[in-house]
Amino acid sequence: WQEQMPRLIEAYLALKxxxxxxxxxxxxMWHIEVIGLEGITTHPFVHSDNDSRTxxxxxxxxxxGASPEKVLLAFPxxxxxxxxxxxxxxxxxxLGTLSRTLTNLAHLGIxxxxxxxxxxxxxxxxxxxxxxxxxxxxxxGREASWYMQNVCAPFLYKTRNETPLKFSWLGCMxxxxxxxxxxxxxxxxxxxxxSHSTVSSRWLSPEQVDIFKDEVAEAQKVSSKINxxxxxxxxxxxxxxxxxxxxNKLSGAEADELAKCLDTCVEWWKAAGPEARKKMFxxxxxxxxxxxVCRHGHVVVMCDMxxxxxx
Numbered sequence: 001w002q003e004q005m006p007r008l009i010e011a012y013l014a015l016k017x018x019x020x021x022x023x024x025x026x027x028x029m030w031h032i033e034v035i036g037l038e039g040i041t042t043h044p045f046v047h048s049d050n051d052s053r054t055x056x057x058x059x060x061x062x063x064x065g066a067s068p069e070k071v072l073l074a075f076p077x078x079x080x081x082x083x084x085x086x087x088x089x090x091x092x093x094x095l096g097t098l099s100r101t102l103t104n105l106a107h108l109g110i111x112x113x114x115x116x117x118x119x120x121x122x123x124x125x126x127x128x129x130x131x132x133x134x135x136x137x138x139x140x141g142r143e144a145s146w147y148m149q150n151v152c153a154p155f156l157y158k159t160r161n162e163t164p165l166k167f168s169w170l171g172c173m174x175x176x177x178x179x180x181x182x183x184x185x186x187x188x189x190x191x192x193x194x195s196h197s198t199v200s201s202r203w204l205s206p207e208q209v210d211i212f213k214d215e216v217a218e219a220q221k222v223s224s225k226i227n228x229x230x231x232x233x234x235x236x237x238x239x240x241x242x243x244x245x246x247x248n249k250l251s252g253a254e255a256d257e258l259a260k261c262l263d264t265c266v267e268w269w270k271a272a273g274p275e276a277r278k279k280m281f282x283x284x285x286x287x288x289x290x291x292x293v294c295r296h297g298h299v300v301v302m303c304d305m306x307x308x309x310x311x
Contacts, residue, residue: 144201
């Protein structure tokens with residue numbers, strides 16, 4: 001696939017610019033089985049002298065073959081575009097589910113290799129779309145640094161004479177613990193290596209994250225020094241715009257009510273519980289994903305939680 005990818009991109013751009021190739025010419029016509037939302041059909045294709053690979057010819061017609069060489073089955077690019085949008089709003093709708101949908105529409109039995117073939121085609125389609133998008137972004141002068149400066153227009157886009165806000169950017173950081181990787185030292189067996197790597201500028205590599213690996217320890221040292229120095233509390237004056245709760249001025253009933261609320265938070269929310277309850281088992285090399293989003297829901301950066309003891 002990688003060898004013919006530049007030619008496939010040219011064919012895809014030609015498809016979008018000129019539309020599918022006319023397949024009514026019977027001089028060099030040949031047929032391939034096609035599976036789509038309309039069912040399973042045998043579609044005619046016309047080979048051009050400019051096409052060096054079978055898939056290049058198929059892309060000019062609006063299809064992608066199920067294999068890079070010796071193509072016997074093809075899928076419409078329109079089907080892949082529809083699935084991409086469905087998967088964006090419903091990630092649980094997998095390629096295996098799509099394969100069963102196609103066989104049901106065609107009133108066929110189960111095709112065990114269809115999901116694998118769809119996966120191969122979809123990977124090639126995403127590679128084409130990514131490379132086209134990279135070319136467009138480069139032509140517009142939009143690199144990774146541009147994205148970070150324009151990820152959220154309401155916060156980051158500034159106009160002339162705009163009144164500065166007190167908080168120019170609002171965001172939050174949180175983690176997900178549903179994607180775990182067991183450390184090989186705790187579990188015997190053969191490691192299934194995954195050579196896939198993301199191409200998104202939003203994903204931070206372990207090397208980029210490790211730059212800040214000592215910040216927590218350093219912050220704890222500074223916090224310890226502040227607690228030992230009574231004079232340091234002079235700088236921690238309450239902000240006049242923030243409502244502060246003085247627990248020393250609460251009545252007995254108010255204090256009891258506050259204690260009940262705190263107990264409820266500790267019971268229902270892990271973040272409000274003791275630190276001892278927030279530890280992750282050591283057998284997980286990766287315990288989840290940590291990401292940052294802005295107030296409007298745009299993902300800014302994300303990374304794997306590698307050997308993190310926090311839950």
